[in-house]
Amino acid sequence: MSYLIGHFDKCTGCSICQLACSERTHGGFNPRFGNLDIRMSDDALVHHPFVCHQCENAFCEKVCPASAISRDGESGALVVDREVCVGCGTCADACPINMIRVVGKKAYKCDLCGGEPECVAVCPAGAIELIVKTVNAEVMP
Amino acid sequence: MTSYMGKFLIIDLSRQEASAAVLNPGIQKLLIGGKGVGAKILYDLVPEGCDPLGDENVLVFMTGPLTGTQAPAMRGCVIAKSPLTGTFADSYYGGHFSPEIKYAGYDGIVIRGRASSPVYVWIDDDKVEFRSASHLWGKDTFATNWLIKNELVDKSIKVACIGPGGENLVRFALVSCEYNRQAGRGGMGAVMGSKNLKAIAVRGNHIVRVKDSDTFRKAVHKAYSEMNENTTGAFTLEGTAGSIPFANEIGLLPSRNYYDGTFDKAESIGPEAQRKKLWYRDLACAGCPIRCSKMGKIRSGKFAGTISDAVEYELLGLLGSNLEISDIRAITHLASRCDALGLDGMSAGGVIGFAMEAFEKGLIRPSDADGKELRFGSVEAADYLIDAIAFRKGELGRTLGEGVRQAAGKFGGEAEGFAVHIKGLEYPAWGPRGVPGMALALATADRGGCHQRGFPILAEIEGEWNGKTIEQLGLKHKGEMVAHMQNYLAALDTLVKCDFAQYGIQEDTYREMLAAATGTEFSFEELLALGDRIWNMVKCFNVREGFERKDDTLPRRFMEEPLPSGPCKGHRITGEDLKTLLDDYYRARGWDSDGKPLPETLERLDLVEERVLFKE
CATH class of the missing domain: 1.10.599.10 (Aldehyde Ferredoxin Oxidoreductase Protein, subunit A, domain 3)
Known part of the structure; x- marks a missing residue:
């Protein structure tokens, strides 16, 4: 089980992560098309990277009418099977932190790049970190 | 497929019309992008001898061929005939506004004419709307940015706007570009104000593609390593504030309106002072790994609570040592006021230094300045003058808002001798007598x-x-x-x-990125x-x-x-x-x-x- 976390103390707001993700996912550049987001707050005192939590109780997976979202056994990411996806956007609506984009009638979300996330590799400030969990201590007493 | 978007947006404010136009490919080949194409547009569209604050002047927001891609540290520029100098002026800014112009599908925006009442232009890809800005007129640049985002119900929109300085045609007014990055020099904000254009808001949903992705990615990563290896590391550490000790040591740091080139309290305005009293974290422009700016909040004293980006070298010099102000918190406050009111802090510092010298020489009396003593070292005086200039308060505010050259002409006599400008543009914080x-x-x-x-x-x-x-x-x-x-x-x-x-980035790497993105070798x-x-x-x-x-x-x-x-x-x-x-x-x-x-x-x-x- 792996997921990303974003560190607001290190994020510089440069969007290189979004640009790289957009290129990897869609073959070109626009941060809006990256599968992660940077939000500015407190008069720009803070830039906060928002990344998919790869939730254990994933709303996106739960609501998909076509069952197109499932967990990848290897990376632990929730991935969209775009052969099956009908582009209805129900998953995007269900995600409270807006981590799903519908582009050209297909849903796109963070797939952890199969286990080696590009955003982690390109971030110049180390503001995105890949957490690999071996024991789920919090939910399994 | 290249990283050019292939069209320009032409906005006619007088008729409230917008249309797309395709640049002559011969011109693009000859001049490539930002400065070059902007110069050609200005040369062709601005009539000789026109009033820079009249409706014949043209305001151009240019991007570059690599803007909006992952090529590091590509910015935007605003180009017009300058109301301060009467020359061509190109004012560059970082941040996130310029890439958004590309994402909306344009290589540049050309703005002509003049709206009959304050407006802002809302560009949502191909859809262009002229919206009333009467409720925004008078608001500072920070408030304007957020009010527009709230009005359009999308925080991801990118805004470029003017503050009261631009509205009141201060000849060194700036354009504040998403977020708080300034097209500062040459009075581009006054040109915007003269056109009754309060702001431009952009949202873009196009993808910028390059010609050869693999080669482009390699060139980008080469640029990253060159930036790491070369001097840009110093910018990462402390931005341009690190130049203060250097400039002071070689005698180029202005003090007392450029009378001298050293400042005995230089240490108190250097990077360590900001690190201790202001900075929280690093801030970068779009696509830039350097992160030369910092964000922070003043913790104590009269200006506690002020949130600001790092004060960079020019403003440390011009609003600091040049005015003999050495409290870093006060300089931060003054710089932040200039940003909020939409004044170029460099020119403002030059004008204030000039006014302080004029006061000490008796050319300005306290009665001209609401009883204020405009002495070097007085934060209160500098604060007063920034407000007086931005709002063109009284005879003094009106005069100083025209810039040093015109103010010196008005004061006459010995004022010309300490008016520090070239062609009307107030001087940077690098005294040239030893170089x-x-x-x-x-x-x-x-x-x-x-x-x-x-x-x-x-x-x-x-x-x-x-x-x-x-x-x-x-x-x-x-x-x-x-x-x-x-x-x-x-x-x-x-x-x-x-x-x-x-x-950091070497010339061959720039050429490789350009070739991979556009095919132009x-x-x-x-x-x-x-x-x-x-x-x-x-x-x-x-x-x-x-x-x-x-x-x-x-x-x-x-x-x-x-x-x-x-x-x-x-x-x-x-x-x-x-x-x-x-x-x-x-x-x-x-x-x-x-x-x-x-x-x-x-x-x-x-x-x-x-x-x-x-x-x-």
Whole structure:
């Protein structure tokens, strides 16, 4: 089980992560098309990277009418099977932190790049970190 | 498929109409992007001798061919005829506004005419809306940004706007570009204000693609490693604030309206002071790994609670040492006020320094300034003047809002002797008396007293350039060196590069990124020729506006008064020095002795043929 976390103390707001993700996912550049987001707050005192939590109780997976979202056994990411996806956007609506984009009638979300996330590799400030969990201590007493 | 978007947005504010136009491919090939294409647009569309604050002036927001891609540190520029200098002016800004223009599908936005009442323009890809800005008029730049985002119900929209300074036609008003990155120099905000244009809001849903992704990615990563290996690491650590101890040590840090070149309290305005009293974390512009800016909040004292980005070198010099203000929290407050009210902090610092000297010399009395004592070192006086200028309060605020040159003309007499500007543009925080090459670069900069068109100081201090020995105080090779530096930077300004990133990224890497993104290949010689062509294109605009040799000069202070302290104590740039420097420089440029391009020079640079600008 792996997921990303974003560190607001290190994020510089440069969007290189979004640009790289957009290129990897869609073959070109626009941060809006990256599968992660940077939000500015407190008069720009803070830039906060928002990344998919790869939730254990994933709303996106739960609501998909076509069952197109499932967990990848290897990376632990929730991935969209775009052969099956009908582009209805129900998953995007269900995600409270807006981590799903519908582009050209297909849903796109963070797939952890199969286990080696590009955003982690390109971030110049180390503001995105890949957490690999071996024991789920919090939910399994 | 290239990283150009293939069209421009033409906005006519008088008719409230917007249309798309395609740039003549021949012009794009010849001039590439930001500075070059912007200069051509201005040359063709702005009538000779027009009032910069009249509706005939044209305001252009240019991107570069690599803006919006992952190529590091590509910015945007605002171009118009300057109300401060009457020259061509190009004002560069970082942040996130310029990429958004590309994402909306445009290589640039050309704004003509004048709205009959305040408006803002809302560009949502192909949809362009003219919306009333009467409720925003009078609001500062920060409030305007957030009010527009709230109104359009999307925080991801990118905004460029003016503050009260631009509305009130202060000739050095800035354009505040998403988020709080300033197109500061030359009064682009006043041009926007004269057009009754409060803001431009953009949302783009296009993807910027490059010609050859794999080669492009390699070139980008090469640029990243060059930035890591070269001097950009110092910018990462402390931004340009790190230049304070350096400039003070070599005697170029202005104090008391450039009377001197050293400041005894330099340490208190250096990077350590900001780190201790302001900074929380690093801040970067779009796509830039350097992160030269910092964000922070003042923790204590009168200005506690102020959230601000790092005060960079120019403002530390001009709102700090030049005014003899040494409390970093106060300087942060003053810089932040300039940003909020939409004044170029550099020009504002120059104007305030001038006013303080005028006060001490009795040319301004307390009764002219609501009873205020406008003395050097007074934060209250500087604060008062920023407000008076932005809101054009009283006779003094109205006069100073015209800039140093016009204010000196009005005060008359000895005021001309301490009016520090070139062609009307207030001077940067690099006193030139110990560095004649820098003096030449400033005297010949296309938009007036600007240090960003060529910065020979480092070569003059290091004593070497292009394999030639350079003497710091000597004149030899300096004409040729300045022309070369201006050409190189003009070529990079047409890519709309960042000044700091170019200390790291090597010229071949810029060429590789451009080739991979657009298919346009250049040799290094061709890149320099491109810069030469653009420099001459701009010069043609300025010559048409009546600029000649006598305008390529220095403030009297630097020619008549020797430096009182520092390692270059006793030095000044004499009339004879300037004559030699200009003669060498004009010769290197292929210009006549009056500083005008010779016909064969324009021929060589392919600037003679008539070319239609846009295909509608």
